[in-house]
Amino acid sequence: MDVTYPYERRHSRWYEAFFLGLPFQLIIGVSLVVGLPSVERWGWEFWQYLPAVRSNTIVACGFAFVFVLLTLRRLNRFPGAQVSAYIVPAVSVAYLIVVAILFFTREDYTRQVFFGSYLMSLAWFYMAFFLGRRYRKMKLAVVPVGRIDNLMSDGGIDLRFLEQPDLAGVRYDGVVADLRSDDLSPEWEKFLARCTLNHIPVYHVRQIQESISGRVEVEHLTENEYGSLLPSFFYQGLKRCVDLVAALLLLPLLAPVMVAVAVAIRLDSPGPALFIQHRMGFRGVPFRVYKFRSMYIDQKGSGFTEVDDDPRITRVGRFIRKCRLDELPQLFNVIKGEMSFIGPRPESMELSKWYERDVPFFSYRHVVRPGISGWAQVEQGYAAEVDGMTTKLQYDFYYIKHFSLWLDVLIAFKTLKTIVTGDGAR
Incomplete structure (x- = not known):
């Protein structure tokens, strides 16, 4: 006799949905992360008297915790998102943003409670990750x-x-x-x-x-519903504003580094410090991209850089490529609106024409602004041959299809990891 089992979705029971869901994280998490440091500093009855310095601290800590919680939950939806690796940077960035807001608005807050909340947030998210890893899979x-x-x-x-x-x-x-x-x-x-x-x-x-x-495979136009790959116009505008403000803030901070790199390049090998090349840009409009020169000017090669030990790369060039310092002049491209911090990498005009001839739908990647770093770069790395470019294009299509703040945040974290460790740099 066949046994008929009832169909039930995993984690559908009320207690599972509560303990593994967002309400538990919000209620218990905020209570611990904000409450314990407050009790330690002001006592158990701190809530009965809330002057501005206390209320500012409590609201700021709660806001930072909620922001990190939502960010990590959204990042976890993307392929290759090792959430445990992003806990420290996400918590640090959130609390730094809140401190910056309090500083510029000249609002008082208690540093002891704020720092205690920061440590509690780190402990909470690491504990939640390791305890819930099995059940969230x-x-x-x-x-x-x-x-x-x-x-x-x-x-x-x-x-x-x-x-x-x-x-x-x-x-x-x-x-x-x-x-x-x-x-x-x-x-x-x-x-x-x-x-x-x-x-x-x-x-x-x-x-x-x-x-x-993390890729959108395109074999036939009808299989992907071209309209579903159109990026959000609202986020495009918002992203452009963020890019411009961030570039203007970073430029004076990075100017000394850029000067030092330029001097090192000139001392290491003859030739200009900058490398300027025409590349295919936003909506198929060519533009001039700026990079620090990382190769000898008197050596010829193929239209792309060899992945392993290209003899054209200088000693300084090898270092700045590994740390991505050769990309710093592209801040000017970002300010001019030709590039974004994150997006598909712009290809040279020669390679673009080659790819457009041999790779289906290649030109569609120009529907968003090209970027200094992108989803294909952090997931795949360098691609030169047509087969590799087809895979890279699939990554670019995935980025366009999931074009959002959260995916940009994930790419930023992965890029920062590459810069710090040098792992995956080309």
Whole structure:
């Protein structure tokens, strides 16, 4: 006799949803991160008397905690987001922003409580990450029909292939199926309908492939609904304002570094300190990109830099490329509106024409401003040949499709990691 198990979504019970969800993080987290340092400084009845210095401190600490919580939760949705590696920078940036706001508005606050809240936030998010890592790992059931051969787990998703159209009493976060396959039998279709009726989401295999690989594969125009890749015009405008303000603030701070790099380049090898090249830009408009010269001017090579030990690179050039210091002059491109801090890397005119001839839809990457760093650079690194460029283009399409503040924040963290460690630099 066949046993029919009820279908139930994973973490759907009320106590699971509470302890693993946002309400628990907000209620308990804010209480501990703000409350304990306040009690230690002002006593258990601190809430009965709240002058400006106390209320400012409490509100600032609470705001910083909520900002970090929402940021880390959003970053965790993107492929390759090692949230544990971003806890320290995210918490530090949030608390620094709040301190800067209090400083410029000349509002009083208690440093002891603020610093205690900062340490408590670090402890809370690390504890939440390690305790909840097992339960937050997504568990998906896979229907073994259609184009599921390339579906492989990256460690962040637990994929379990079904043998028959039944969940066999196992609770899953969702079901993955090739919804466009002609091989879906009536039994599998009834199974998917039953999952939907029991509030278990059914994902098309392409959605999960994108979430695992971080790439949008484009084979035919009709398969991707070109309109879904259009970036947000509102965020484009907001991002341009942030880019301009950030570039104007960073320019005087980085000017001494830029002067030192320029002098080192001139002393190391003959030639100008700057390398200026025409590249394809926003909406297909060519522009002149500025970089510090990292190669000898009297040596010729192919149209792209070799990944391993290119003899054209100077001693100083090797160092500044590893630390990304050669990109600093592009601050002027950002100020002029030709580039953004984050976006697809601009290619030379020669390579752009080559790629447009051999790589389908290459020119669509120009729908957003090119960037100093981008999703393809932090995920793939350098790509020169057409096959590598096709993969890079898929990363660029993923960036355009998920064009948002949160993805830019993730790319910024990954870029900072590359600058500090040199890992993945080209």
